[in-house]
Amino acid sequence: MAEVIIVRDPTEAGSVASSIFAQQITTNPATVLGLATGSTPLTTYAALAAAVTEGTIDVSGVRGFALDEYLGVPPEHPESYRSVITREVVEPLGLNPDQVWTPRGTGPDITQAGAEYEALIAEAGGIDLQILGIGSNGHVGFNEPGSSLTSTTRIKALAEQTRKDNARFFSSPEEVPTHCITQGLGTILRARQLLLLAFGANKAQAVAAALEGPVSSAVPGSVIQQHPRATVIIDEAAAAGL
Ligand code: GLP
Numbered sequence: 001m002a003e004v005i006i007v008r009d010p011t012e013a014g015s016v017a018s019s020i021f022a023q024q025i026t027t028n029p030a031t032v033l034g035l036a037t038g039s040t041p042l043t044t045y046a047a048l049a050a051a052v053t054e055g056t057i058d059v060s061g062v063r064g065f066a067l068d069e070y071l072g073v074p075p076e077h078p079e080s081y082r083s084v085i086t087r088e089v090v091e092p093l094g095l096n097p098d099q100v101w102t103p104r105g106t107g108p109d110i111t112q113a114g115a116e117y118e119a120l121i122a123e124a125g126g127i128d129l130q131i132l133g134i135g136s137n138g139h140v141g142f143n144e145p146g147s148s149l150t151s152t153t154r155i156k157a158l159a160e161q162t163r164k165d166n167a168r169f170f171s172s173p174e175e176v177p178t179h180c181i182t183q184g185l186g187t188i189l190r191a192r193q194l195l196l197l198a199f200g201a202n203k204a205q206a207v208a209a210a211l212e213g214p215v216s217s218a219v220p221g222s223v224i225q226q227h228p229r230a231t232v233i234i235d236e237a238a239a240a241g242l
Helices: 010-027 042-054 081-093 110-123 160-165 185-190 201-212 220-226
Strands: 003-007 032-035 063-066 068-070 129-132 154-157 179-182 193-198 230-235
Touching: 003 010, 010 042, 010 129, 010 193, 010 230, 042 081, 063 081, 063 110, 068 081, 110 154, 110 179, 185 220, 193 201, 193 220, 201 220, 201 230
Parallel strands: 003 230, 032 063, 032 129, 129 193, 193 230
Antiparallel strands: 068 179, 154 179
16 A cells, blocks of 8 residues: 655645655665656656755766657657656756657657667666656556556557646647557556655545555556555645545
8 A cells, every 4th residue: 555645735745755756866876767747746856956956966877767758749849748858857957868768759660669668668777766647537657547557668549638638738729649658557567666646636536546446447546556665645635535
């Protein structure tokens, strides 16, 4: 069962989460991080960046793997997850961009991109600490309801709800991608430590189903119950259904 920490607000969550990151990185300076996009991890990344600036942690040996990417969106597009990870994580923390990977959403033989990414993660020795948000429909990464619990990185169709939730990042609803490439639930479960964050009433149902419902592909976030070392940091609104 995951350890659940209820915090006042996203700022407090960011400071709790960043101290878990700091502990991991201090223990292993060559830590491999699993990085999530979305608004949820932003306070964690900001708190980490502040710790780096203050000199309390040294991230020079840290490597990272993003969870997911939109299919067909070139990396230089401002809303590609490559761009988001560069903006929100790589630059503020001063990570080496060549040591941070995102799944490839464009280019030749795209059906091979998932296997290529799994090989890169394996070559790096696996992910030590994976940060996760959760979609309002229970998705983690872009593993939408119905995703196999043992899945690995692959191309998936985005759920309508997810396309609606993410429409705010694009200039028109038609521009929102229909497909993505995402680490699988099996990939996520192989990370040595998981940290799931969620804030706001909009996430309460997904959080309750993920933490207290049956482990089921209908609620991809429920895989966290199967992980031996998982921490959940949520505010009171997101905890309301527990
Ligand atoms: C996005 C990402 C997920 C993220 C989730 C929640 O679509 N693919 O990794 O956790 O949806 O986003 P937010 O944190 O903005 O609520």
